[in-house]
Amino acid sequence: MQTIPIRYQVSKPILAGKEREYVTDVLESGWISSSGIYINRFEQAVSSFLRLQEGIAVCNGTVALHLACLGMGVKPGMDVVVPSLTYVATANAVAYCGGRPVFADCDLLTWNVTRESIEAAWTQRTVGVLLVHLYGLASPALEIHALCAERGAWLIEDCAESFGAQIEGRAAGSFGDTSTFSFYGNKIVSTGEGGMVFVRDPVRRELVRQLKGQGMDLNRRYWHPMVGYNYRMSNLTAAIGLGQVEMAGYHLAERRRIASRYIKNLGVLEREGLVRLPVEPPGYLNVYWLFCLVLQSSEPRSRERIQEALLGSHGIETRPFFVPMHRLPMYDYGQHLSHSEFLGDRGLSLPTYSGLPDDAVDEISEIAVAVIRREVKR
Numbered sequence: 001m002q003t004i005p006i007r008y009q010v011s012k013p014i015l016a017g018k019e020r021e022y023v024t025d026v027l028e029s030g031w032i033s034s035s036g037i038y039i040n041r042f043e044q045a046v047s048s049f050l051r052l053q054e055g056i057a058v059c060n061g062t063v064a065l066h067l068a069c070l071g072m073g074v075k076p077g078m079d080v081v082v083p084s085l086t087y088v089a090t091a092n093a094v095a096y097c098g099g100r101p102v103f104a105d106c107d108l109l110t111w112n113v114t115r116e117s118i119e120a121a122w123t124q125r126t127v128g129v130l131l132v133h134l135y136g137l138a139s140p141a142l143e144i145h146a147l148c149a150e151r152g153a154w155l156i157e158d159c160a161e162s163f164g165a166q167i168e169g170r171a172a173g174s175f176g177d178t179s180t181f182s183f184y185g186n187k188i189v190s191t192g193e194g195g196m197v198f199v200r201d202p203v204r205r206e207l208v209r210q211l212k213g214q215g216m217d218l219n220r221r222y223w224h225p226m227v228g229y230n231y232r233m234s235n236l237t238a239a240i241g242l243g244q245v246e247m248a249g250y251h252l253a254e255r256r257r258i259a260s261r262y263i264k265n266l267g268v269l270e271r272e273g274l275v276r277l278p279v280e281p282p283g284y285l286n287v288y289w290l291f292c293l294v295l296q297s298s299e300p301r302s303r304e305r306i307q308e309a310l311l312g313s314h315g316i317e318t319r320p321f322f323v324p325m326h327r328l329p330m331y332d333y334g335q336h337l338s339h340s341e342f343l344g345d346r347g348l349s350l351p352t353y354s355g356l357p358d359d360a361v362d363e364i365s366e367i368a369v370a371v372i373r374r375e376v377k378r
């Protein structure tokens with residue numbers, strides 16, 4: 001029960017760059033729909049920041065995933081390997097195309113899928129892998145890409161939570177055949193609602209562009225040779241996005257500052273065996289989209305009590321991990337994935353947003369240490 005106002009939200013967008021100036025420019029120009037110069041400027045700014053080719057701006061991260069699956073040709077009768085521990089949009093994109101998501105378990109330390117867990121989920125009908133870089137840490141995309149190449153399957157990367165994450169200096173999103181981003185209000189770069197798709201193959205890329213714009217032939221007005229969609233981003237949204245991506249370096253540095261302070265402050269809980277903190281394997285750059293910890297409790301109810309105490313007595317908002325997909329009614333085909341279930345029951349996100357001051361991180365940490373020591377008994 002909440003008795004005091006929220007003092008620290010889990011997340012909030014920080015519009016600290018030229019967002020206002022660009023939005024005003026759009027309003028004054030009258031180009032508020034999906035034509036206008038900011039779409040292209042935003043696409044180019046994101047593409048060049050990530051060193052990826054020809055991003056296609058769309059209206060949210062979910063439709064970006066839908067287009068990615070359509071672009072790779074997902075159809076009824078096909079299976080696609082998807083992590084169980086993810087946001088529901090990842091699995092739904094496969095289902096929108098009539099495909100069946102088959103779920104892979106995750107690693108207990110990275111919270112991401114592995115080559116081995118994907119192999120374990122492979123079926124006769126598997127045509128591709130849709131991997132997710134969860135909570136700011138890239139999945140082992142090099143190994144997974146190699147597995148897909150060996151088996152003649154394609155790879156899509158859902159980078160919604162990992163804008164700017166890297167493996168060996170390469171951006172998350174540069175490993176697969178297609179990759180997608182989300183710019184929802186709580187993402188590292190945010191436009192309120194928004195997304196982007198990157199498609200490596202030029203023919204598939206043109207198909208994705210066409211599907212985004214009502215299926216209209218890109219060279220012949222009102223000629224729609226296929227059923228397409230209106231998945232366009234507005235120029236207004238792109239103006240916010242340009243202001244955001246110009247500040248991406250700042251937002252990424254802020255995430256890392258906050259995370260390293262949490263890690264230092266909460267290390268004591270890890271040494272006592274009460275929690276596990278996020279990892280950053282050698283060669284990986286973790287961008288800590290949300291700073292999370294995993295309670296090492298045998299009693300799942302303890303998470304709820306911790307959340308209640310932090311919010312009710314201290315105004316600190318937290319968020320549980322996702323419910324694993326194989327536990328949702330439409331995706332429950334009797335799979336058992338013990339790591340995803342363990343993490344889904346025990347993971348917790350703490351306030352993480354640009355500008356959260358050091359002393360706030362210290363205060364949140366101090367309270368969290370006291371509450372977790374009280375509630376988690378091994």
Ligand SMILES: *Cc1c(COP(=O)(O)O)cnc(C)c1O
Pocket residue numbers: 060061062063086087089090132158160161182183184193194195
């Ligand atoms: C946020 C998110 C998405 C897409 O979200 P939208 O709200 O549609 O932009 C997709 N996958 C993951 C893993 C996400 O976290």
